Structure formats: C-alpha cells, structure tokens
Amino acid sequence: MNTTRRNFADRFINGIEWLAAIFVGIVALNIFVNVLLRKFFSTSIPDSYDFGRMLLGILIFWGIAATSYRGGHITVDLVWSALGQRGRRAVDVFATLVLLFVVIVQTTMLFDKVRGTYVDHVLTYDMNIPTWPFYAVAWAGDVCAVVLIAIRTWRLIVKPEALHDEHFEDRRTE
Template sequence: MANSRRDVAHSTPVEWAVRSLTFLSATALGVLLVVTFASVIMRYFFNAPILGSNEIIQLASVVLVMLALPGAAQRSMHIRVDVFDRLIGPIGRLIGDVLARVLSVYLLGILAWRAFGKLQDAAEFGDTTNMLQIPLWPFYGLLVLGAVLYALVLVIQLIDLIRTGAARDE
C-alpha cells in the first residue's frame, strides 16, 4: 500500500516523473498485448506469422519492466515478506530497510553504468535488431532511465527513512 505520509518520495516532481514513466510502461504493455494477440492469430489461424514479432515483444518487455520499476518502488508495491518484523522490531526493520536500499542503489548504479556503455556502443556502431532493423540504442537509453529513476526513488526513500525512522504501521 502506498505510504500515506507526505514525504519527499511523494513530492510533485517525483510523482510527475513516475507517472510519466508508468504511462509509457502501460503503453508498452498495450503494444505487447496487441502484437502477441495478432501474432498468435496470424500464425495459428492464417498460417502467416508476423515477421519480427518476437523482436517487438522483447523490446516492449524491456520498456515495460524498466519503466514500471520506479513507480512500483515509489508506491511501495514490491512484494515484501515480513516474517521477521516482530522479532527484529522497529530498529531492526529500519536497519534492514536502509541496507536494502543502499545495496539496491549500488546495484542499479552498476546496471545503469553498464547499460550506458552499451548505449554508446550501440549508437556508435548502429546496432539494430536482426529482422526489423530497429535501432537498439533507444532501448538501452530507456533501461538507463528506468534504473536511474528507480535508484533516485530509493535514495529519496532512504533520506525519508533516515529522517522519520521506520513506519509503525507496516
């Protein structure tokens, strides 16, 4: 459930950025569903597969996942297992939440850095998909954008966590 507190993680600029990416992610989901449906119909009912449909599905999946992650993090919609919450208490939960966010930001930074390198290579060498010749660099860019905004949301949550402590209602 979304955090009811009005903190930095739910400020207007963060909300705007997250909603924009979530809209793009939902659009990618729509494209993915339409292409998958059309591909199945064409392949099995008309024996005429859509060439390149797998490429479109793969690229739409990258957009879908990477642009949905910041919104899920900002709204605290990730799956959480609170088996040890009562045992470790509020301080233990706070330490666990801080460590999880720090580690996640570090790993997302590595992901963004490596994807940015791939973006540069793909742009420099004109890498495209095999069948439809779709340029790959924009998708690496969206991967970088999603990872960076996800990390930014986690950093903002980390700041809020340190300022306010562990939520008592979780």
C-alpha cells in the same frame, strides 16, 4: 514549497508507474496481434520477435522503477518482524541503500550496452531497424529507478510517514 516539491515527486512517481503500465499494454498488444496474424492470416509482424524481446526488456526496467519506490517487490520479513520500530526502520534504510547501490551499478552497465549497440550499429533482423533506441528507453527506466529509490531512501531517513506505500504501512502494523 515543501508541498510543491512533494507534489512534483508524487506526480513524477505516478508518471513512471503509468509508463510502466503502458509498456505492459504494448507488449501484450504486440503478442496478441502477432498471434492473430499467424493464426488467421499465416503471416506475422516483421521483427515481432525482436520487438517483443526488446519491449519486454523495456518493461522489466520500467517495472523495476515502479516497484522499487512502492516496495512492491518480494520481501522477506522474518528478521524485520522480530525487531522494534527503530530496528525496522534501520533495516528498511539499509535494504533500500543496498538496492540503490545495485541499481546504480546495473544502470551503469546498461548504459554500456546502449553505447555498444549504438557504436556496433546493431540492427533488427527483418527491417534493419537500429536497436539502440530500445536499449536507451530501457536505460531511461533504470535511471528513473535510481531516482525513485533515492527519493524512497530520502523519505525513509528524513520523513518515513511521507511514503504513500500501502505495503510498507501494512508491514509496519503487523
């Protein structure tokens, strides 16, 4: 049963990473097509600016989810590298708990933004498309970040060898 749970968690983590990658592709495609249309046809995609900035926001929040679990974000290892294995694990757990708290607060505030854009009926400029679904997708990425950081915290505390994090493992051997 533990293997089934672990496989589900790993599939969930991989799915989130794939979604983040898909959003990178969508943002790049939006920019590429818009540049081509402007250069060769003197036109652009209606609301491309609004779509671009909202898709970039979605990409950022799903990217937070993808990097938070793997530990792929920027770290400073000055104190960490001077500690023994128990001290390093304590620093890792503390840092992950702080990250979890910050992302929970961020997720709560982003939900207020989703609710606000829905209640205020905020629309895009050209085509008058409601913006709240874009904010909701970004919020879902933030919710996934909370879940992944909680999984990482649990694994750090209970079974740190269960983490499949190359960066994390590289740091342990330095």
